[in-house]
Amino acid sequence: MTLSFKASMVGPSRVGKTTLLTAILAETETMLSGTEIDLVPDEETEMRIRRNRKELRRAIEAREFDSASLEGSQSMVRYNVSLRAAGDRVQGIPFSILDYPGAWLDPAERSRRPEARENWPECEAHITESLMLLVPVEAAVLMEAVTPVQRRAVADLLGFEDVEAMARKWARARNLPEHREEPAVLVIAPLKCEKYFDDNGGKGREAPRLRQLVREKYRSMLDIVLEETKNRTVRVVYAPIDTYGCVDLMEGEWTDRIDADGEASLDFKGHYRFREIPPRIKVKAAGTVMQELCRCVISGQDRVEQQQAAAAKATYNEALERKAEPKGFWGAIDYHLSGEASENKSTRLSSHKAMTTAEGRRAKLAESLRNIAMTPADPRVEEW
């Protein structure tokens, strides 16, 4: 079985996990152009991405774009992708991104869903083993909460408590000695940001307020991650994304609801309108998230190659030492007649070859990283 690198998302139901995943995987060709890297999904992943895109496109074509979201997930799904050097036909670096129903994040919800109970250990293992943790944020929920009761509802709607709990587990796992040398990137990705920016066809000038709100509301999560990763560094990336680029939030509607504790609370619904007719999808900043992900996967693979090269070198040196060591008369006869000499030679040759191959692959990976680094990041994206 081919094991792969992992990336995960943490967010409650209807926050936009599948939408984010589709945004970053759907436009890979444009995102990675000039990097000489290809992303090759397996057939099931390709079909799912295509279906999600079709669904969004259908909504746009029908001019029925009120939800600005894909249908909620019903089950756990792994999106399997392979990262390859452009034109390379051999198997690339496999990685998989996990999607799952947002309700599973809540331990109380999990406990009453047999499917969630059954699958959650696998989900949690995937999340804690992930090189990258993506936290999608529904920007409008943060930005349109004005009154105290609306602001109170935000914590629940964005699932701060569950997200923080999961971020802690992820950070703790990243800090373990066996994962310490691997990359660790936390991406906070506000979605549907069209209304708040003026750099993608919109007129919004609220980018600073969005950044400030995200910093404020996710400060405790960032503190947790910092606290749990004392022995390593974690890259924190802030990536506000225009999921569609052709819609504007016109109005946020807050509706009454009963929360999990049976108390009155609020829910949020955004009403959107098209900027232009016919609408044209212009995703923004998702490419940089994909670049971050590729960078992460390549760095992870580089570490693997480094380990393989080191292991091959150790084998080579051991074989060389054995060859050179004084064996005495009988020992020398035994060394040659037993076939050990020829085995030793073949060990030295194969380990040398493994070393050279690993180093060659590392050189290619370094080149890929350079190519990604040369591709300009979206100016909206910041490292915190």
Place this chain on the structure above:
Amino acid sequence: MRAYLMTRGTERRLDYAYLGESPPLRWWQSIGRWLVLEAAELVVSRLPGGATGLLLSGIPSQRRDVIGTRIRYTVVVDDVHEDPALADWLVRCGLADADRERLGQALDQGFEPEYVDALLRDSGASTGDGSAQEGLAGEVEGRLLSILRAGVTAAPATSEHKDRPGPWVGGVQDPVARQLFGARARLLLGETRPGVAFTTHAVGSVEGAQRAAQALSGAVTVLLHDSELREIQPLRAAPVVPSSAVGVSGGKASAPEIPRGERGRWRAMSAAAVMLLVLVAVGIWLLAG
């Protein structure tokens, strides 16, 4: 026969869940990789133990969740072979959009938005009252079965088609493939041989269907939703061959396999051989002298 219904509520936190009781065995998990349960999929299965199951997903509701996304239903019926007419009707719902829409409308009538929200909310509140929970589950199942059975009586009978033997793949757009899929579903439910017939949005090629057939046991029938396949193709049912492991695990590397000289194995034999050679040489020298 047991029937289960999955849907979600209007509020954000009322995510997809079974109303009342959940199926005790998620028998469709073995083919989960090839199912997009958010879309219209149909699975008919007979397990080696003889149990049967039918899953119908992507049944559209007129309800929308709080952010305006259309809600769906998933129906699961265990031991569906006990009611062949119902099974036949559900298979038709799985293969024809109009029938599925009709089923969605019927479910909407039987499960009003307020009722669904209340059920999902109640399942969230741990009352600890087991009999009340059982009563609720029974009520949901009763409603569901009466809706499904009403659909059977309203629907005209389906004409019988002969099964095409062996595993095969077809396109859902192909009327012959749809008819044969129905025949296979009837056969699975009517006989005792294990197998599975399913539609998929997760595979679009014969090769993809072949991979599925190789990974599954029993008679496999695959109907592709997103494919231009216009005629039925046979599939080979072969055992799964595990692919070679690559030394990557969440960023962890395994050391490469490097052949090494085996040092001790021939040691005794070679020493004995050398000794023998020396003795022979000495013997020859003595004899010659």
